[in-house]
Structure formats: structure tokens, C-alpha cells
Amino acid sequence: KQEVTQIPAALSVPEGENLVLNCSFTDSAIYNLQWFRQDPGKGLTSLLLIQSSQREQTSGRLNASLDKSSGRSTLYIAASQPGDSATYLCAVSTQGGSEKLVFGKGTKLTVNP
Amino acid sequence: KAGVTQTPRYLIKTRGQQVTLSCSPISGHRSVSWYQQTPGQGLQFLFEYFSETQRNKGNFPGRFSGRQFSNSRSEMNVSTLELGDSALYLCASSSLTGLETQYFGPGTRLLVL
Numbered sequence: 704k705q706e707v708t709q710i711p712a713a714l715s716v717p718e719g720e721n722l723v724l725n726c727s728f729t730d731s732a733i734y735n736l737q738w739f740r741q742d743p744g745k746g747l748t749s750l751l752l753i754q755s756s757q758r759e760q761t762s763g764r765l766n767a768s769l770d771k772s773s774g775r776s777t778l779y780i781a782a783s784q785p786g787d788s789a790t791y792l793c794a795v796s797t798q799g800g801s802e803k804l805v806f807g808k809g810t811k812l813t814v815n816p
Numbered sequence: 817k818a819g820v821t822q823t824p825r826y827l828i829k830t831r832g833q834q835v836t837l838s839c840s841p842i843s844g845h846r847s848v849s850w851y852q853q854t855p856g857q858g859l860q861f862l863f864e865y866f867s868e869t870q871r872n873k874g875n876f877p878g879r880f881s882g883r884q885f886s887n888s889r890s891e892m893n894v895s896t897l898e899l900g901d902s903a904l905y906l907c908a909s910s911s912l913t914g915l916e917t918q919y920f921g922p923g924t925r926l927l928v929l
Contacts, residue, residue, distance in 0.1 A: 739920075744904075744925070745922060745923070746921050747908075748920075749919070752916070752917045794859075798872075802872075803872045803874075804849075804859075804861065805861070806858055807858070809858065
């Protein structure tokens with residue numbers, strides 16, 4: 704059974720700091736891995752999707768890497784801003800052609816002005 | 817194009833009642849998935865529908881059911897509500913290319929008293 708773990712559960716940093724969020728998964732046979740952002744009481748917004756054959760994806764100040772063999776992914780946020788404050792969720796898809804995602808419990812990020 | 821919409825946004829029910837939640841996917845998307853989010857368990861997959869057929873089901877009791885209509889709109893139903901069913905219910909749609917993320921709606925917050 705696939706399990707996804709995110710460390711740390713919460714993180715508080717000053718504005719401008721570069722930071723790394725971690726995600727690990729127990730079964731390396733994944734189809735893809737995604738990072739989402741969730742603001743309080745809201746739905747999820749997709750940030751980055753990495754196919755199993757890829758090693759990383761970048762979007763603006765965000766960079767996500769994937770190491771399938773070790774079951775790890777990291778989300779790097781450069782020059783953090785107060786608007787980045789949210790919960791970041793990592794999710795893996797374990798079946799091609801299926802939209803079932805297994806989620807970690809998230810990292811709650813607070814960026815202080 | 818319009819995003820995923822969910823109705824109602826908020827709902828209060830009492831134990832033993834039943835509830836029906838609705839999800840309208842992005843135009844052209846034929847896959848709809850449902851998730852339950854609680855503080856303790858995080859995001860958990862309920863089921864996935866494609867072309868009116870349930871393709872995948874999570875580990876939830878039979879009180880949770882769903883369906884999809886020919887226009888891809890989906891409903892989920894929970895019968896005999898329990899206090900533990902209080903949660904944010906999220907719906908997601910995708911184009912099933914495998915190259916694109918799922919798009920999540922804002923969710924329906926259900927409170928069972």
C-alpha cells in the first residue's frame with residue numbers, strides 16, 4: 704500500500720528565505736508526482752507535475768525534483784514571500800490511466816514579513 | 817474556461833440523515849474524482865468516474881456512493897450520516913491525458929451534528 708509522508712508538518716520562515724519541503728513515498732512504482740497548494744478552507748491548486756520519467760520541473764520560483772529510486776521528492780521555493788503562506792501537499796499517482804492520487808498530510812508554511 | 821464547481825459549498829446535517837453533493841467538471845473533462853479531507857486523516861480518495869462508470873474506489877464503507885451523468889457531472893451520496901463524516905469533500909476533474917494535472921473544485925464543507 705502506497706504511503707506518502709511529508710516533513711516537516713509545519714514551517715515558519717522570514718520573508719526572502721529559500722526553503723525546501725520534503726516528500727517521501729514507500730512504493731517507487733509511481734506514474735507521476737504532483738505538488739499542490741491549499742489555502743485555508745479552499746480547494747487545491749496544482750503547482751507542479753513530474754512524470755515518472757522526469758527528474759525535475761520548474762515554474763517561476765518553484766522547483767520540484769523527483770528521485771524515484773529513493774522514493775523522494777523535494778519542492779524548493781526561492782525567495783519566499785508572505786503570499787506563499789499555505790499548506791503544500793505532495794501526491795503520487797500509482798496507476799497509469801487512473802486519476803487516483805495518494806496524498807501526504809502536507810506541510811503548513813508560514814512566511815513572516 | 818470555467819473551473820470545477822461544487823454545490824452546495826456548506827451543509828449542516830444531523831446524524832442518520834443522508835446528503836447529496838454535486839460536482840460539475842471543467843468543460844471537456846470526462847474524469848471526475850472525489851476526495852474526503854479531514855484534519856486527522858488528510859486527503860483520502862473516495863472514487864473516480866469516467867464515462868459514467870466507476871473506475872476506482874477507495875476504502876470507504878458502502879454508505880458512500882456516487883454516480884456520473886452523461887454530461888460528466890457527478891454526484892456523491894452519503895447515507896446514514898455519522899459524526900465522523902464531517903469533512904471537506906473535494907471533487908477533481910481531468911482530461912485523462914496523463915500529462916495534465918487534475919483540477920480541484922473549492923469543496924463542500926459538511927458538518928454533521
